[in-house]
Structures are given as structure tokens and as C-alpha cells.
Amino acid sequence: MGHTVALNFEDGVTRFIDCMGNETVADASYRVGINIPLDCRDGACGTCKTFVESGAYDGGDYIEDALTDEEAAQGYGLACQMRPKSDLVLRVAACADACKTRPATHAAEIASLTRLSDSTTVFSVRVGAGPLAFLPGQYVNIQVPGSEQQRSYSFSSPPGASEAEFLVRNIPGGLMTSFLEGVQPGASLSFTGPVGSFYLRDVRRPVLMLAGGTGLAPFLSMLERLAAIGTAYPVHLVYGVTHDADLVQVDRLEAVAARLPSFTFETCVADAASAHPRKGYVTQHLDASHLNAGDVDVYLCGPPAMVEAVRGYFGEQGIAPTSFHFEKFSPSGVVTGSV
Numbered sequence: 001m002g003h004t005v006a007l008n009f010e011d012g013v014t015r016f017i018d019c020m021g022n023e024t025v026a027d028a029s030y031r032v033g034i035n036i037p038l039d040c041r042d043g044a045c046g047t048c049k050t051f052v053e054s055g056a057y058d059g060g061d062y063i064e065d066a067l068t069d070e071e072a073a074q075g076y077g078l079a080c081q082m083r084p085k086s087d088l089v090l091r092v093a094a095c096a097d098a099c100k101t102r103p104a105t106h107a108a109e110i111a112s113l114t115r116l117s118d119s120t121t122v123f124s125v126r127v128g129a130g131p132l133a134f135l136p137g138q139y140v141n142i143q144v145p146g147s148e149q150q151r152s153y154s155f156s157s158p159p160g161a162s163e164a165e166f167l168v169r170n171i172p173g174g175l176m177t178s179f180l181e182g183v184q185p186g187a188s189l190s191f192t193g194p195v196g197s198f199y200l201r202d203v204r205r206p207v208l209m210l211a212g213g214t215g216l217a218p219f220l221s222m223l224e225r226l227a228a229i230g231t232a233y234p235v236h237l238v239y240g241v242t243h244d245a246d247l248v249q250v251d252r253l254e255a256v257a258a259r260l261p262s263f264t265f266e267t268c269v270a271d272a273a274s275a276h277p278r279k280g281y282v283t284q285h286l287d288a289s290h291l292n293a294g295d296v297d298v299y300l301c302g303p304p305a306m307v308e309a310v311r312g313y314f315g316e317q318g319i320a321p322t323s324f325h326f327e328k329f330s331p332s333g334v335v336t337g338s339v
């Protein structure tokens with residue numbers, strides 16, 4: 001039986017390949033023209049060393065010079081020897097360009113578009129070739145029709161959904177915002193991706209998710225994926241917005257909570273004039289139990305100022321989570337990181 005392998009390159013580009021039968025990851029990559037770093041092909045040099053983010057595999061034969069026991073225990077493997085036993089997510093130590101690949105380009109058609117509030121629109125697209133492969137949390141670069149420009153949007157739908165969905169903040173006069181205001185279902189657009197290293201890792205400890213505004217989008221994708229596969233670890237989301245009108249898709253969060261008993265969430269609104277029961281910023285609604293004495297994977301996404309404020313708060317409080325992944329919805333480009 002074959003397995004799907006996600007190759008996540010250093011520049012955030014992700015390509016999905018099928019690894020057939022007894023094929024190694026390296027053979028499957030080269031078969032489709034993706035030249036991941038390779039030299040001896042024999043488990044002797046270590047050039048093809050890659051980090052396995054998730055999945056099971058047979059590590060094959062190699063010598064200690066190529067991969068130490070300690071590296072293997074940390075989750076590294078050799079692509080020239082590795083045979084998947086399940087779907088895999090691999091972190092390739094090279095940029096996509098250097099491996100003679102690039103993000104895929106997709107032609108799509110707008111399937112639906114709904115203005116959820118004055119500040120937020122949700123729209124979905126259908127892609128000719130069927131459900132798109134991506135990792136929950138990733139984004140695409142949409143070519144804004146009628147312009148030469150692109151805008152980045154995170155999937156708010158889970159991988160495998162028949163339509164890919166995006167949750168967009170309306171910026172008055174904004175290029176993409178203006179396009180969405182005038183467009184009807186059936187219109188064409190194109191995008192490249194998936195891209196991004198802000199994606200859900202295997203859940204191995206409690207997870208804390210912190211969303212600001214439409215920074216909720218990647219979490220919807222992650223949570224609906226988690227609801228489908230299940231996890232016993234606690235997953236908590238704090239979703240903060242500026243104004244009442246920005247608080248959207250709460251029914252979807254409730255639906256996830258009904259399917260995934262270990263999931264809890266709370267919302268908060270910063271606007272002092274709001275009648276919401278929880279006022280203030282997400283950091284004001286963090287409970288020590290959600291931080292699990294630091295043994296927690298933290299994911300943070302939202303506007304740049306919110307992301308910086310939360311990172312600053314963690315630093316001031318001396319909170320050092322086991323892993324920390326963030327993505328800023330920066331107007332001018334991507335700023336993603338992991339600590």
C-alpha cells in the first residue's frame with residue numbers, strides 16, 4: 001500500500017508525493033522530479049538527513065556516521081533509506097528551489113461567499129483536481145484578479161474537505177477586500193501553495209491555541225482535523241477580537257467541542273464598550289492550568305501587534321513552553337516562526 005509524504009522545505013513550501021509499495025522517500029521524490037539533498041544513496045553520508053514531524057516509518061540500514069542513535073531517537077531519519085509505514089510529514093533541510101521544485105499553482109472557482117459581519121467574510125473555492133492536500137494551519141498566496149498582486153490566506157477548512165475555505169478580515173479600500181465585495185460565486189481565481197511552517201504537529205502533550213481576529217482561520221482547520229482524528233490531550237483555545245462584530249464562527253468552535261471532548265475554548269473582546277462577559281486581551285484570559293507548567297505546545301496567530309504582545313507577555317512572565325509556533329498576518333508578507 002502507498003502512503004502520502006508531505007515534504008516541507010525550509011522556505012515553507014510543501015509538496016506532497018506518493019510513496020509506493022516498498023519505495024524509499026528519496027526514490028519517490030526523484031521519480032516526480034523533486035531533487036531532495038542526496039549523495040551516497042546508501043545510508044553512509046548523512047546528506048539526506050530529514051526531520052520526521054509525524055508518522056511511522058522503517059528507518060532502513062545506515063551507519064552511525066550518517067545518523068547517530070541520538071538523532072534517530074530525536075526523530076531524524078535518512079530519506080534514502082526511509083520507507084513509510086503511514087503518511088509522513090518531513091522537514092527537508094533545503095529550500096524548494098534548490099530541490100528543483102516550487103509551490104503548486106491551482107486554478108479555482110469561488111463556490112460560496114458569505115459576509116459574516118461588517119468586519120469578516122468567509123469564502124470557499126472549488127479546485128478542479130479535487131480536494132487539495134495541505135497541512136492544517138498552512139496558507140496559500142491568492143492572485144487577486146484584475147491586479148498583479150497576491151494576498152496570503154490561511155485555510156479555515158480541514159484537509160480533505162471538498163471545498164477549501166478562507167476567513168478574511170474586511171479592510172476598507174483593501175485590494176482583496178474590494179475584489180470580494182464585488183465578486184459572485186462561479187468567478188475564477190488562482191493561487192499557489194500550500195505554504196507555511198505554521199501547521200499542527202503531532203499532539204503529544206496539552207496544546208494551547210491563541211487566536212487574534214481572523215487569525216482564527218488556521219485554528220479552525222487544525223481543530224476540525226483534530227476532531228476527525230481525536231486526541232485525549234487537553235486542547236484549549238483563547239480567541240480574542242477587538243470589537244463584537246469581529247467575533248465569528250463561534251458555532252463551529254462549539255461543534256468541535258461537541259465532537260472532541262478534550263477541547264475547550266473561550267472568547268474575549270478588547271473593546272471597553274462591549275457587552276461581552278470576558279473583556280480584554282487573550283493574555284488576560286490565560287490560566288496557569290492551560291500552561292501546564294510549561295509542558296505545552298503553544299500556537300499563536302493573529303495581527304502582528306497581537307502576536308508581538310503575546311510573545312512579549314510570555315517573555316516577561318518567564319513562560320517557556322515545550323514548543324512555540326506563531327504566524328503573523330502581516331500585510332506585507334509572511335512572518336512565521338517556531339521556538
Ligand SMILES: Cc1cc2nc3c(=O)[nH]c(=O)nc-3n(C[C@H](O)[C@H](O)[C@H](O)COP(=O)(O)OP(=O)(O)OC[C@H]3O[C@@H](n4cnc5c(N)ncnc54)[C@H](O)[C@@H]3O)c2cc1C
Pocket residue numbers: 139151152153154155166167168169170171173174175176177178214215217218303327328329330331332333334335
Ligand atoms: C501567512 C499569512 C496568512 C494570512 N492569512 C490571513 C487570513 O487567513 N485571513 C485574513 O483576513 N488575513 C490573512 N492574512 C493577511 C492578508 O494577506 C492581507 O494582508 C489582508 O487580508 C489585507 O488584504 P487587502 O488586499 O484587503 O488589503 P490591502 O490592499 O493589502 O491593504 C489596504 C491598506 O490597509 C492596510 N492594512 C492591511 N491589512 C491591515 C490590517 N490587518 N490592519 C490594518 N491595516 C491593514 C495596508 O497596509 C494598506 O494600507 C495573512 C497574511 C499572511 C502573511
Ligand code: FES
Pocket residue numbers: 037038039040041042043044045046047048049066078079080081
Ligand atoms: S544520501 Fe547518503 S545517507 Fe542518504
